[in-house]
Amino acid sequence: MNSELVSLAKRFHLSVVAQGKFPLESEEFLLQILRSEADAREKRAIAERTKQARLPTYKGFDEFDTDFQKGITREQLTTLESLEWVDQAFNLVLIGPPGTGKTHLALAIGNKAVENGYAVSFSSMDSLMHILKTQEISVKSAARVRWINKCDLIIIDEVGYLPISKTEANLFFSLVSQLYEHISLVITSNKGFSGWAELLGDSILATALLDRLTHKCQVLNLEGEGWRIANRKQIF
Numbered sequence: 001m002n003s004e005l006v007s008l009a010k011r012f013h014l015s016v017v018a019q020g021k022f023p024l025e026s027e028e029f030l031l032q033i034l035r036s037e038a039d040a041r042e043k044r045a046i047a048e049r050t051k052q053a054r055l056p057t058y059k060g061f062d063e064f065d066t067d068f069q070k071g072i073t074r075e076q077l078t079t080l081e082s083l084e085w086v087d088q089a090f091n092l093v094l095i096g097p098p099g100t101g102k103t104h105l106a107l108a109i110g111n112k113a114v115e116n117g118y119a120v121s122f123s124s125m126d127s128l129m130h131i132l133k134t135q136e137i138s139v140k141s142a143a144r145v146r147w148i149n150k151c152d153l154i155i156i157d158e159v160g161y162l163p164i165s166k167t168e169a170n171l172f173f174s175l176v177s178q179l180y181e182h183i184s185l186v187i188t189s190n191k192g193f194s195g196w197a198e199l200l201g202d203s204i205l206a207t208a209l210l211d212r213l214t215h216k217c218q219v220l221n222l223e224g225e226g227w228r229i230a231n232r233k234q235i236f
Contacts, residue, residue, distance in 0.1 A: 008034035049120065088216070103158075124158045153184045
């Protein structure tokens with residue numbers, strides 16, 4: 001019997017098919033049906049993971065312009081796209097001014113991970129802080145925190161764009177500490193690490209946080225003119 005047919009039958013708990021208790025002339029027909037069902041289930045699963053991830057838009061690795069952004073090579077993109085580093089709980093920090101491709105890369109990683117079966121969470125720093133602060137009083141926030149704790153990859157966008165309070169700084173530190181060596185973090189920021197003490201309002205807290213964040217971590221500095229400025233469109 002076709003090994004693929006047996007595998008699919010076992011996957012869908014179809015013991016009669018898995019044991020070959022059907023006419024041989026039906027084998028190809030059954031295989032096509034099970035392939036179609038497997039494909040439909042995978043599409044539904046991807047759609048559900050995408051919804052849970054809250055990725056705001058689709059970005060892919062092929063769309064990233066390494067000719068414009070010299071801070072990363074095509075070979076490095078291939079390594080990021082492989083997602084092997086996610087399996088090893090490595091972190092990725094993307095630093096640079098607005099428009100240099102940080103969020104594009106983060107979204108490309110997030111979309112690729114969702115397509116490959118990983119549980120992903122995407123949020124801006126501001127949104128994440130709101131969720132963490134309200135988890136005790138909001139059912140939606142509590143549910144989101146539960147999802148975050150189940151994820152394989154957590155993406156935090158725009159760290160440093162807006163000021164944060166002492167409470168928020170402590171919540172951010174607690175989250176990074178909780179995830180340390182268990183779940184991969186992708187962080188985009190317009191501030192280099194030297195500015196994180198000011199961001200968090202506490203140099204000791206910043207040192208402790210960065211110690212955990214960068215232990216197993218790749219840092220990419222994306223510099224230069226922003227893509228949107230270089231490609232701005234005008235009415236006249």
